Amino acid sequence: MRTNKDRLVRISVVGEIAPAKMRSPYSVTTEGTVRVIPVLGGITYNVKVGDSAYGWAGDHVEPGVSVMARRKEEEIPLMTLSCIGNEVIVMSGDAKGSRGFVTGKHGGVNHVLVHFEEEVLGKLMVGDKILIKAWGQGLKLLDHPDVKVMNIDPDLFEKLGIQEKNGKIHVPVVAKIPAHMMGSGIGASSSASTDYDIMASNPEDLGVADLKLGDIVAIQDHDNSYGVGKYRKGAVSIGVVVHSACVSAGHGPGVVVIMTGDESKILPEEVERANISDYLVR
Structure with a gap:
């Protein structure tokens, strides 16, 4: 299909690895029971893209690495311009220079989700700076303007x-x-x-x-x-x-x-x- 790929702007957006987040120690289930389980954020070592979306002892588990904006003014471009498949580079810490890719984004908590290979995960730290080469918003199918x-x-x-x-x-x-x-x-x-x-x-x-x-x-x-x-x-x-x-x-x-x-x-x-x-x- 013909696209305007060659006219899209590739631009840097930045964030840092987010800490694990819980709104409460307890998660209340649809059955009315209470569970103490991981919820959002952090570096998730054993859940990755390609794994089942079900069966984990967790809630809203974000696979791989969760990235958040370091400053409020960076949040909208981080969440809007990051696209699934974009290249990601670690810019600080022991894993500096390592590369991964975006697998999704999670509204509400405003996290961009990133996959890194297993050997990289062990070197990462909450707070490490992450650069995303954002590319894709504005993509058009030239022969299908209604899509x-x-x-x-x-x-x-x-x-x-x-x-x-x-x-x-x-x-x-x-x-x-x-x-x-x-x-x-x-x-x-x-x-x-x-x-x-x-x-x-x-x-x-x-x-x-x-x-x-x-x-x-x-x-x-x-x-x-x-x-x-x-x-x-x-x-x-x-x-x-x-x-x-x-x-x-x-x-x-x-x-x-x-x-x-x-x-x-x-x-x-x-x-x-x-x-x-x-x-x-x-």
């Missing part, structure tokens, strides 16, 4: 197996998510700087028990052109699963939207595997 693309590195976009056939954009996905299954995050002002959650307390019953971090999914009847989760019959949004399932009501695996438009233009095709880790992890 909006966002939050995706152009080089990664070209690797996802997306094909143009008979005027339609065929996208490999692992699941099609009905509109009524989407929850927390709906109504946010910008789909270019946040995620929203699949509400699936019983994933086996809803057919999403096999979802993995990094999976590509389709959300049916949701238009994310100018905000998050606008219900519109016949719309479709394509997204990437970025954080784990959650224990609280209205929450679940988070999805960052990378494409949105009408089903007359975008045709999701279910396949056994469609995960960004296949194109980015060594």
Whole structure:
């Protein structure tokens, strides 16, 4: 597909590795029980892109490394301009010079999620400075002006197996998510700087028990052109699963939207595997 890739601005955005965060010592589940479990932020050593989105003794687990803005004025560009697949460089500490890539972003707490190889994780420290070579916002499909693309590195976009056939954009996905299954995050002002959650307390019953971090999914009847989760019959949004399932009501695996438009233009095709880790992890 023809794009304006050669006209996109590549710009630095910066942050630092965020500490682990908990709003309370306790997480209250949808069953009314209380659990003491990890929640947000930090360096997560044993959960990474490609792993299951379910089954962890945690809540909103962010795979790999969570990056936050060091100063308030850096937060909007960090969250908005960072795109899945962007190159990341450690700029301080024992792992200085090490490289990784963006796997997602998590609204509310405003974390950009980054994958580093295992040998790098052991050298990282909370507070280490992180530089992201942000590239991708403003990407257009020149022959499909009604389809909006966002939050995706152009080089990664070209690797996802997306094909143009008979005027339609065929996208490999692992699941099609009905509109009524989407929850927390709906109504946010910008789909270019946040995620929203699949509400699936019983994933086996809803057919999403096999979802993995990094999976590509389709959300049916949701238009994310100018905000998050606008219900519109016949719309479709394509997204990437970025954080784990959650224990609280209205929450679940988070999805960052990378494409949105009408089903007359975008045709999701279910396949056994469609995960960004296949194109980015060594």
